[in-house]
Amino acid sequence: MSQWKQIQQLEIKYLEQVDYLYDDNFPMDIRQVLSSWIESQDWDTAANHESMATVLLNNLLSQLERQCSQEQNFLQRHNLKIINQQLQLKYKASPLHMAGVIATCLREERRIISTASIQEQGPLEKSMQNPVAFERQKNLDNRVAVIRSRVQMMDQAVKHLEDMQDDFDFRYKTLQSRDPADRNTDVMKQEVTRLQEMLNNLDFKRKDSLSKMRDVIKEIDALVVSQLNPELMEWKRKQQINCIGGPMLTGLEQLQNWFTLTAQSLFQMKRQLDKMGELILKVTYESDPIPLQRPQMEEQVKYLLYHLIRSSFVVEKQPCMPTHPQKPLIIKTGVQFTTKVRLLVKLPEVDYQLKVKTIFDKDLPPGRVNRQFFILTTNTKVMDVEESSNGCLSVEFRHLQLKEKKYVNGTKVNEGPLSVTEELHSLSFEAQFNILGINIDLETCSFPLVVISNVSQLPGGWASVMWYNLLTDEPKNLGFFANPPRASWGQLSEVLSWQFSTFAGRGLNREQLHMLGEKLLGHQASHSESQVSWSKFCKENIPGKPFSFWMWLDSILELIKKHLLPIWNDNCIMGFVSKETERSLLKDREPGTFLLRFSESHLGGITFTWVEQSENAGEAKLISVEPYTKSRLSALPFADIIRDYKVFANGEAPENPLKFLYPDIPKNEAFGRHYNSQQSKVFPYIPSMLIPISTLHATPPPCSSPEPPMSPGMFDMLTQHLSPLEIETAMSSPYSE
Template sequence: MSQWKQIQQLEIRLLEHVDYLYDDNFPMDIRQGLASWIESQDWDTAANDESMAAVLFTNLLSQLERVRSQEQNFLQRHNMKIIQQQLQVKYSTNPAVMARVISTCLREERRILSSACTQEQGPLEKSLQNSVAFERQKNMDNRVGIIRGSVQLMDQAVKYIEDMQDDFDFRYKTLQSRESADRNSDMMKQEVTRLQEMLNRLDFKRKEILSKMDVVIKEIDDLMTSQLNPELQDWKRRQQIAAIGGPLLTGLDQLQSWFTLTAQSLFQIKRQLDKLGELVVKVTYESDPIPLQKPQMEERVKYLIYHLIKSSFVVEKQPCMPTHPQKPLIIKTGVQFTTKVRLLVKLPEVDYQLKVKTTFDKDLPPGRVSRQFFILTNNTKVMDIEDYSNGCLSVEFRHLQLKEKKYINGTKGNEGLLSVTEELHSLSFEACFTVQGLTIDLETCSLPLVVISNVSQLPGGWASVMWYNLLTDEPRNLSFFGNPPRASWSQLSEVLSWQFSTFAGRGLNKEQLTMLGEKLLGQHASCSDYQVSWSKFSKENIPGKPFSFWMWLDSILELIKKHLLPVWNENYIMGFVSKETERTLLKDREPGTFLLRFSESHLGGITFTWVEHSDNGDVKFNSVEPYTKNRLSALPFADIIRDYKVISDGVVPENPLKFLYPDIPKDEAFGRLYNSQPSKVHPYIPSTLIPISELRPNSSATPPSCQSPEPPMTPGEFDMLSEQLCFDIDTMSSPYSE
C-alpha cells in the first residue's frame, strides 16, 4: 500500500498533524494527484544535488500537466493551473528548495505513520500531547478574545469621554464669553449647575475608564505570566523533542496569533492613555484622576510590551546543514548551514527594516571550550514579511559557514577534558525593534550546537544532541557535558525508537526495545526507570566489542537507510533479537524457516539464520556471515535472499531459505522487492550475481573473524567451479553461529 493511502486511513487526530505539513510551498493537491510518482523519486538526494533537483522539478511540472489535462472537473483543472504557475515562479530558479520541502513532507509523513503503528506512547510523547491539549488552547483563545473585546469597548468609552468633554468645553467657554452682568441671572445659575453636573459625570467616566484599564492591564499581565509564556516555553520544549525525532512540531502560528492579539491590545491601551493625556491638556480640575493614575499605568503597559516583544523573538528553525536535514544542531566547519528566526508579533505599523545580526559563541567565558570559531560569511540580514505563509516577520540565514580560529604556534590553548562532540556552542541573534516611540533590543539564541570537522564525528555529535535535548530545556547550558545527567531507560528507549521512525520510516516495537535494553543494561533491562549514564550509552565499549552501544546502533540505522529500507518498512526484519531467542523461535518451525537480525559482532551488519531438521530429529541452526554496506552495495538484499545458495560436500547447490518467520513463503514476502529481470530482447544472455556459502562439517568451529567475505558469483563462474569440485575457501563465506 502506498504511503499516501496509509496516511488517508489515519484517525482524525493524526490527520490534523498531516494537514500542518502542506501549504503553498507544497499544496496537498499535488501530493494527492501525483502520490505514486512523488513517492518513487529520490527527493533526499535531489535536495543536495542542483542538477538532479532541476530534472525532478521539470518532471513534476510535466506530471502535473498530464494530470491536469486528464481532469474532467473545470474548477479542479483551473486550480491545478494556478498551482503549476505558482510552483514555476517559486522554484524555477532554485529547484533544490522544492526538493527539500517535499523530502521533509515525506519524512514527516513516515514519522506520523510510525507513531500510529506504535502500540504504546512513551512518557515524552504523552507529556507533549497533554501540554497542548485542546481544552487549554480553547481556554487561551477565549481569554485572548475577551481581552481584545474589552479593549475595543474601552476605545468606545474613550471616544464617549472625548465627546462629553468637547460638549463641556464648548458650554464652559460659551459661559465665559457672556457679559459679566448676565452671570447672576437665573439662567446663568442653571447653566453653571448643568456644567457642574457635566463635570461630575466627566470625572466619574474618567475614573471608570481608568478602573477598566487597570483591570484589563492586570488581566493581560496574568495572561502573559500564567499562560502565554508557559505556552511559549512548551513550544520550545516540543521543538527540542522534534529536533531529535519526536512528534511533529506545530503550534507556532497559533502562538503568533496569541502574541499578536495581546500586543495589539497593549498598544491600543497605550494609545488610549495617550488620548486621555491629550484630554487633560484641554480640561482638568482638582483631583483629576488622569494625571494621578496615568503615569503608573503607562509604565506598566510599556513594561508588558517590552517583555512581550522580547519573548516573541524566537528561533523558528534551529541551525542545520542541508546535507543532513534530519540531524540539526550539528555544524561541520566549511559547510554551509541554515537557520531561521521569527518575530511572533505582527503589527502593521512596525518598521519592517529590522536588521538581524548573528554571532557565534557570543560572550562565551574564556576557557569554556578548546576550539573557537567565527562566521565566515555575511552575518547580517533584514527581516521581511513571508508572503507565502501567514505574513509573519522572519529572516532565514541560508549561507552561514563556520571557520576555526587559528592559534599562534599551532596550539589551541586550553585543551579541555571534553571530546570534540561534547563541546557545546551557541548561535546568537540580535536586532533593535522600534515602534510607537519604544525601542527594544531583541536577542535570542539557538539550542546548543556541536561543531565537527570531519563527517566521522557525526554519530558522536548526534548522540550529544540527543542526550542534551532529551534531558534539559536550558537553552544556554553549554557546560552540560561537564557533568551530564543520566537518562531513564523509558526515556531513552522512546528516543531510540524515534531514530528508526525518522531515518528508516518505522519505529521499534516492544520486543525490539527489550532486546536493546538487554544489550545496554543487562540484568536491569526489565526496569524502565533504570538510569543510563552518558558514558555507558556513547563512550564505553560494549563488553568484548571494540565499539560503543550507540556506534553499533547508529551503524545499523545507516545500513537500513542506505540498503535495507524496503525490507525494513515491510516489517520483514526482526532485527534486534538475541541468539538464544532466535533459536527458541525457529526450533519448532518448518525446515528452511529463517529470520533476519542485525549482527551483534559487526558494525552495521545483517544476517539470516535458518533451521534444519535431521532424520534423527536433531535441530540445526545456520547463520550466514553478516552482510555489511560494502557487500550490499553490490547486490540488493532481497536478491540475496532470492538467489542464496549453499554448497555442501560437492552436492548441487540449493537455496535453503523457504519461509520467512513465522511461515510466510519467501517469494510471497520478497517477490515485489526483487530486481526485475532484463528484457528478453536483450542480445546477451543475462547473468546473475549469486551469493554462495560453503557448508563444511567443521564450519561451526571456524571463528567468524577468520572467514573472508564472499563476493557474489555469476552462473558461469559457479558452473566452472562446480565441474572441477574445487572451491577456493578465500572466495566463500560459511554459515556460522554468531
C-alpha cells in the first residue's frame, strides 16, 4: 500500500498532524494528484545535490502540467495551474529548498504512520508536543505585541516632549530678547509665571517618559529571561530530537519573529534615548532627570541588545554529509559536509559585510589526548539576507572538509582513551560587528560531532549520536562518553522505532519492540522502566554471538533499505519475532502458512518459516530456511524468492511449500505486486531463470555445516520435474536458529 493511501486511512487526530505539514511551500493538492510519482523519487538525496534537485523540479512541473491537461474538473484544473505558477516562482532559483521541503514532509508522514501503528506516542514525542505550549506561545505573542505597542507610543511621547520643549525654548528666548526695562511689568511677570509652569510640565513629562521607558526595559528583560530564552532552549532540544529521527522541527520562524520584534523595540528605545540626549543640549535645568537617568537606561538597552543578538545566532542546519542526509553530526574525513547558521534578529542596515568563521574543536577539553583535525577548505563566508527568512541574515557552508592532523609540533598524535566513534568534537561559528555603537561578538556551536575515517565506522558513530542527543541537552559536553549515562527502555525503544520509520519507511509496533526489549534486557525486564547501559546497547556482544545488539539491528536496517523496502512497507515482514513466539503463532495453522522474520544469528539476514504436516497426526512441523543476506538478495529479489522457492526432498518432485502469509493471506495476494514479471529474453537464446532451491534432509544439518553437493541423480531428478529450460539453481538449506 502506498504511503499516501496509508495516510488517508489514519484516524482524524493523525490526519490533523498531516494537515499541519502542508502549506504554500508544498500544497496538499500536489501530494494528492502526484502521490505515486512523488513517493518514487529520492528527495533526501536531491535535497543535498542541486543538479538532481533541478531535474526533479522540472520533472515535477512537467508532471503537474500533464495532470492539468488531463483534469476534467474545471475548478481543480484552475487550482493546479495556479499552483504550477507559484512553484515556478518560488523554486526556480532554489530547487534544493523544494527537495528539502518534500523530503521533510514524506519523512514526517512516515513518522506519523509509525506513531499511529503503535497506537500511542512515546515519552519523547509527548514531551515535544506539550499541550500547554500553544497557550504559552500565545501569551508570548501577546507580550511581544504589548511591548511593541508601548514602545511605539513612547515615540509619540518623545515627539510630544520635543514639541513642548520647542515651545518653551521659543518663549524663553523671546522673553530674553525683551528690553530689560520691561521686565518688571505685569505682562512680563505673567510671562515668567507661564514659563515656570511650562518648565514644570516639561519636567513632569520628562520624568513620566523616562519612568515608562524604565518599565518597558524591565518588561523586555523579564520577557527575555522568562520566555524567549526558554523557548530558544526548547527549540534546540527539539532540534536534537529531530536529528535522531524525531518529529519534524518547527518553530524557527516563530522564534525569529519574537526575537526580531523584541530587538526592534530595543533599537527603537535606543533611538528614543539618543533623542533625549539631543533634547538636553537645548534645554536643561537643575535636577533634570534626563542626564541623571539616561546613561544607566542606555547601558541597560545596550546590554539587552547585545545578549539578545548573541543568543539569536543559531545553527539552523547541523553539520551533515550530503551522502548521508538522515545521519547528521557524523563527518568522514575527506568528505564534504554542509551546515547553516542564522541570525534570528533582522538587523537595520549594516555598513559592512558580516563574515562568519568556522573553527573546529575550539572548546576541546584541556589535556584530553585524542585525534585532532583541521578544516581543509575555506572556512570563512559572508552572511546574506535570505528572502525566505523574512529578511534575516544566514549563511550556508556547503563545501567544508576535515583532514586529520597526524603530527602536532613534530610529535605523532595518539588516539585518546575512547574509541573513534565515542570521541566527540565540535564546530564553532564566530562573527564580529558593530551596530548603534555596540560591539557584538557572535558565537555559537554545533551539537557534538563524531568524526570517522572509514565508512565501516558509520554504524558506531550513529549509535553515539543517538545516545548523546537522547540523554543530554548540554551542547558542549564533549567528555560525555567518558561516563555515559543509562537510557530507559521506554526512551530508547522510541528512538529505535524512529530509525525504521526514517530509513525504512515504517516504524516498529508494540510486538516488535517487545521482542527487541527481551533480546536486549531479558524476559524478566520491565521494558519501559528498565535501564540500558551504553555498553550493553553498543559495545558488548549479544551472548553467544560475535556482534552487539546495535550492530545486529543496524544490519537489519541496511538490509531493509537496500533489498526489502517494498515488502517491509506493505507489512509483509513480521520481522522481530522470537523462536518461541514464532512457534506459538504457527503451530495451529494449516500447512503452507509461513512468516518472515529477521535472523538472530546472522548480521543482516532474513528467513522464512513454514508449517509442514508432520508424520504424527495433528502435530505441525516448522521448517526454516537458511537466512538470506544482502549478498544473496543482490542476485534475486526477495519477492521472487518467495514466489519461486522449491524444496527437494526424498526424491519427490520439487514443490513450493509457501502457500499463505501468516495468518492466512494467499501468497500471491500478499506479494503479487512485488514480483518481477520481466523475464529476460535475449534471442536467439532460450530464457534462463534463477530459482531458489532447498534440499530437505531427513535430519537437517547444523547451520554451520557446509552445504553437501547435489548428486548427479538428484540433479537429473530436479531437471526432470522442473523444466527443460536451462536452470541456474540458488541452493539454500533448511535452517534452525
